Amino acid sequence: MKQIVCLATSPWYPIPTRKQQVMSRIPDAEILYFDPSITYIAPLKDKAAKPGLTAYQKSGVHPQANITVYSLPPVLPFFYKSRWINKCNQRRMARFVRKKMQEHGFTDAVLWVYSPVTVDLVDHVPHKGLVYDCVDRHSAYGGLMDPALVDAMELELAKKTDMTFATADALAERLRTAQPETAMIPNGANFERFVQASQPQPVPDDLAGIPRPIFGFVGALQSCIEYDYLEAAAKARPDWQFVLIGKEKPGVDLSALHAMQNVHFLGLKPNEQLPQYLAHFDACLNLFARSDLSKDVSPLKFYEYLATGRPIVSTKQPDQILQYAPLIEIADSPAEFISACEAALHDDTPERTAARIEAGRACSWDSRVSQMCSLLQKHGIL
Numbered sequence: 001m002k003q004i005v006c007l008a009t010s011p012w013y014p015i016p017t018r019k020q021q022v023m024s025r026i027p028d029a030e031i032l033y034f035d036p037s038i039t040y041i042a043p044l045k046d047k048a049a050k051p052g053l054t055a056y057q058k059s060g061v062h063p064q065a066n067i068t069v070y071s072l073p074p075v076l077p078f079f080y081k082s083r084w085i086n087k088c089n090q091r092r093m094a095r096f097v098r099k100k101m102q103e104h105g106f107t108d109a110v111l112w113v114y115s116p117v118t119v120d121l122v123d124h125v126p127h128k129g130l131v132y133d134c135v136d137r138h139s140a141y142g143g144l145m146d147p148a149l150v151d152a153m154e155l156e157l158a159k160k161t162d163m164t165f166a167t168a169d170a171l172a173e174r175l176r177t178a179q180p181e182t183a184m185i186p187n188g189a190n191f192e193r194f195v196q197a198s199q200p201q202p203v204p205d206d207l208a209g210i211p212r213p214i215f216g217f218v219g220a221l222q223s224c225i226e227y228d229y230l231e232a233a234a235k236a237r238p239d240w241q242f243v244l245i246g247k248e249k250p251g252v253d254l255s256a257l258h259a260m261q262n263v264h265f266l267g268l269k270p271n272e273q274l275p276q277y278l279a280h281f282d283a284c285l286n287l288f289a290r291s292d293l294s295k296d297v298s299p300l301k302f303y304e305y306l307a308t309g310r311p312i313v314s315t316k317q318p319d320q321i322l323q324y325a326p327l328i329e330i331a332d333s334p335a336e337f338i339s340a341c342e343a344a345l346h347d348d349t350p351e352r353t354a355a356r357i358e359a360g361r362a363c364s365w366d367s368r369v370s371q372m373c374s375l376l377q378k379h380g381i382l
Contacts, residue, residue, distance in 0.1 A: 037074055
């Protein structure tokens with residue numbers, strides 16, 4: 001059985017992202033999945049982060065029989081600004097990872113990483129192959145970082161790898177300058193789960209009292225969303241309802257939307273319940289704002305929307321969605337967004353629904369992971 005050590009950038013619970021979707025589908029493998037560290041000062045910003053300071057002391061959990069999930073120890077802050085701090089952090093991480101590998105008898109593992117900072121870890125963890133899966137332009141995150149340092153670490157990491165994946169063309173092109181064996185594999189959808197929204201579903205209790213039509217958004221409510229579009233549409237069409245499902249991120253001012261009677265914040269929902277909500281959306285919303293980060297995003301939620309067959313209204317961001325323009329409505333201004341929403345209400349014919357479902361099927365995680373595994377086997381890594 002293959003052995004894989006995955007150093008993730010998002011925890012296994014509660015929201016399944018690319019990391020969990022990929023790891024859960026690699027056949028014949030025993031996997032150690034490491035949730036990312038928090039910094040020692042994280043609880044000062046978010047009290048809910050405090051348990052993360054000691055989470056690494058807990059036993060591993062098993063989301064499925066072949067996967068064990070551990071939390072990494074907390075780290076010093078400012079590692080995106082100081083290479084010295086990052087080296088200190090990563091060597092501590094490496095000691096922890098080596099200990100868990102020894103406990104599980106891992107002697108011939110593939111090391112699979114998701115962050116540029118692991119460049120200072122990979123030489124301290126034994127591995128037979130190294131894979132970097134790039135899911136974002138990390139240097140565009142903003143905050144306390146030196147973008148040039150992050151970019152430099154990422155290219156240095158790519159040079160060390162045996163195989164690099166990227167979720168968008170621009171990301172792949174840049175990484176190929178360091179690692180020619182870079183393949184572009186976009187994000188995907190849990191097709192079997194989200195296609196359920198194309199069939200009748202019970203109305204969730206917190207959606208039952210909201211009249212139609214409903215325009216729904218699913219995802220983190222963070223700074224890269226075009227909230228101005230939502231505000232303009234909600235003002236112009238008080239007879240339309242806008243439902244937002246997801247966690248509100250710190251530092252995002254949503255007070256204007258909270259004050260509107262036809263905008264409904266339902267909070268974070270378990271992934272397995274989302275089809276019940278999506279089935280009752282008259283249109284699904286993909287609302288990335290224009291930015292260096294969103295331009296190269298591979299929009300996981302968009303592929304999930306496709307699998308539902310529901311009409312979709314999207315901004316022009318990210319670039320990846322433009323290949324699906326014939327199947328969706330696209331807006332590039334608040335006025336265009338209102339018009340696109342109107343058009344979407346008439347875009348649910350059986351033929352159009354079926355076309356979106358088939359597009360979603362082609363983007364399934366099963367298909368994406370099969371592509372990745374084939375490439376890794378071809379290069380003798382798995």
